[in-house]
Amino acid sequence: MNVHEYQAKSLLAQFNIPVPQGGLAETPAQARAVAETLPGPVWVVKAQIHAGGRGKGGGVKVCKSLDAVEEAAGAILGMQLVTHQTGPEGKKVHKVWVEQGTNVARELYLAVVLDRTAQCLSVMASPDGGMDIEEVAQNTPDHIHIVRLDGSHSIWPFQARALFAGCGLNPKQVNAAAALAMNLVRLAVAKDAVLVEINPLAVTDAGDIVALDAKMNFDESALKRHPDVAAMEDQEECDPLEFKARQLGVNYVRLGGYVGTMVNGAGLAMATMDAIKNAGAEPANFLDAGGGANEEMVAAGFEVMLSDPHVRGILINIFGGILHCDVVASGVVNAARKVNLQLPLVVRLEGTNVEAGRKILAESGLNFQTATSMAEAARKIADATRG
Amino acid sequence: MSILVNADTKVLVQGITGKEGTFHTEQMLSYGTRIVGGCTPGKGGQTVLGLPVFDSVAEGVAATGADVSVIFVPAALAADAACEAAEAGIKLVVLIAEHIPVLDMVRAKSFLKTKGAQLIGPNCPGIISPEQCKIGIMPGYIHKRGHIGLISRSGTLTYEAVHQLTAQGLGQSTCVGIGGDPIPGLYFVELLEMFRNDPETHAVCVIGEIGGDGEERAAAYIKETKYPKPVFGFIAGLTAPAGKRMGHAGAIISGSKGRGEDKVAALTDAGVTVIHDLGSFGETVAQHLKK
Numbered sequence: 001m002n003v004h005e006y007q008a009k010s011l012l013a014q015f016n017i018p019v020p021q022g023g024l025a026e027t028p029a030q031a032r033a034v035a036e037t038l039p040g041p042v043w044v045v046k047a048q049i050h051a052g053g054r055g056k057g058g059g060v061k062v063c064k065s066l067d068a069v070e071e072a073a074g075a076i077l078g079m080q081l082v083t084h085q086t087g088p089e090g091k092k093v094h095k096v097w098v099e100q101g102t103n104v105a106r107e108l109y110l111a112v113v114l115d116r117t118a119q120c121l122s123v124m125a126s127p128d129g130g131m132d133i134e135e136v137a138q139n140t141p142d143h144i145h146i147v148r149l150d151g152s153h154s155i156w157p158f159q160a161r162a163l164f165a166g167c168g169l170n171p172k173q174v175n176a177a178a179a180l181a182m183n184l185v186r187l188a189v190a191k192d193a194v195l196v197e198i199n200p201l202a203v204t205d206a207g208d209i210v211a212l213d214a215k216m217n218f219d220e221s222a223l224k225r226h227p228d229v230a231a232m233e234d235q236e237e238c239d240p241l242e243f244k245a246r247q248l249g250v251n252y253v254r255l256g257g258y259v260g261t262m263v264n265g266a267g268l269a270m271a272t273m274d275a276i277k278n279a280g281a282e283p284a285n286f287l288d289a290g291g292g293a294n295e296e297m298v299a300a301g302f303e304v305m306l307s308d309p310h311v312r313g314i315l316i317n318i319f320g321g322i323l324h325c326d327v328v329a330s331g332v333v334n335a336a337r338k339v340n341l342q343l344p345l346v347v348r349l350e351g352t353n354v355e356a357g358r359k360i361l362a363e364s365g366l367n368f369q370t371a372t373s374m375a376e377a378a379r380k381i382a383d384a385t386r387g
Numbered sequence: 388m389s390i391l392v393n394a395d396t397k398v399l400v401q402g403i404t405g406k407e408g409t410f411h412t413e414q415m416l417s418y419g420t421r422i423v424g425g426c427t428p429g430k431g432g433q434t435v436l437g438l439p440v441f442d443s444v445a446e447g448v449a450a451t452g453a454d455v456s457v458i459f460v461p462a463a464l465a466a467d468a469a470c471e472a473a474e475a476g477i478k479l480v481v482l483i484a485e486h487i488p489v490l491d492m493v494r495a496k497s498f499l500k501t502k503g504a505q506l507i508g509p510n511c512p513g514i515i516s517p518e519q520c521k522i523g524i525m526p527g528y529i530h531k532r533g534h535i536g537l538i539s540r541s542g543t544l545t546y547e548a549v550h551q552l553t554a555q556g557l558g559q560s561t562c563v564g565i566g567g568d569p570i571p572g573l574y575f576v577e578l579l580e581m582f583r584n585d586p587e588t589h590a591v592c593v594i595g596e597i598g599g600d601g602e603e604r605a606a607a608y609i610k611e612t613k614y615p616k617p618v619f620g621f622i623a624g625l626t627a628p629a630g631k632r633m634g635h636a637g638a639i640i641s642g643s644k645g646r647g648e649d650k651v652a653a654l655t656d657a658g659v660t661v662i663h664d665l666g667s668f669g670e671t672v673a674q675h676l677k678k
Contacts, residue, residue, distance in 0.1 A: 151497020222488035266634025267541020270624035277626040288634040319543040321526035373666040
């Protein structure tokens, strides 16, 4: 789960990591009021959306007067901000963060990240802050210092200091940066974050070290034990259908196409999407109804898929294992009746009691097509939904 | 022979008194798995399906000589349960649960390593050596004893592949679900190594998906070691867009990493027969092995 910059900064502050003073605003007048409480003479107004590259898209403005703050907030609030991470449609800005300006001498990079390859938390630092770190990793990998943490997720001071070797800091600043990095590790572990990134980590003209921007991603499997983090979720940032699916307990990802798919198991669901694409059609979604796939789940799945106006037909692919195919088939029939399904539906069942399951589908009186192989199912739904 | 588990394997079920635990214990027993007892803290002294329940894994191991544990406790408690098993001397821990906090898994893996215990999962169907020992939640009847080793990141996708292999008359030595999480236990390379050394295994199927670099590492291993047995591969999610997480916590393409086509290319380059149409998986394996 991602959070906004202002939320990330509040967490940084909780863990004694210096951030510029600032406040949140939803109207230009509020933005001016926030700026009035901050030391000038320079303020920064920043759009709060879940995407990087906000500055290039016009979502960050440096202002030298209170009038300019109000004006900038007026321009940014409500805009459809397009960055390289939002897609061409952009994201609507509902909130701005107004903060005191910082005189930046240099920009560093610091992050704590779940390192899948090394199977641990890793801390990364680089003197090349303010840039896309993936580019730095690609072009100048020797500019990235990495410390891999052990299974207890702890970092020693000497490791933290070593991160900033070659960053051009004086000894006092190295100590300050090392303490900051240790606090960042504490934050990541305490809140079950899989990414906390400070970019840029600024060295100010006065020699202080301050987090100018922050990005965080939290482990959704651990949100139950962090109600404070869970409460930071911004519903306006979620796809409304994906949000609805989550409420219904359905594992759903919206894609761009028109064939709704419902499958039990994530791997088989991905393979089904691939089969649909290979048959020349476009999947509208990924939907994993879970290993169980009972009637309730199937009904919830229908409800979500049918809420997508682009869906022209549905493919259900279930491998009945512990849960037998006849039970799945009854579930599909009942759920289809319940939602009064009008769209073309292709059902492919395989596994335990598959004959009984197919019989239930055939005798349901509903307008189903059935298929025995995945390729056949994909072909049939592609034919039925061709526009 | 087979790898990791066989007819002599003695299994302890952690969380046996829970609904899932009891249900799958019954399924495993009816398959013929030697379940020797269960463990639920605070419920020691009870019996479930005629099996003794212990308060701790240590007590259970002392009383039964169990060597493998399978865990059916809620995700928030699962990493702790795995560590308890390792501390008690269990050498193979099978974790079924999905949604275990990932930093818990990093800690647990590190703990298991110090105890010399191996891990399968989490977020997986378990492990089965057909007609000998089933540890997990997979439907037993689709399997048949034979000579194909199978390693997979996905549950129902594995069932699909196994079902087709069995229909072709191709039995399996051992099928291992390695799970869909970013911090997994035993993975492709370790298991390929075990299958290499297992005389009963004549060929190996590798079922991967987008995300991570496990398949690429497997390909490098196969190539470097001139792997002596035929290997077949399938990768799910080739058409999935980058940046979207497809159900499994591990299945996400980030940046240029974890792309399906890179995995297919690496495996193909290593001499693996990559099958593109899942529907013809069993048939293709059968055709190649006949040659």
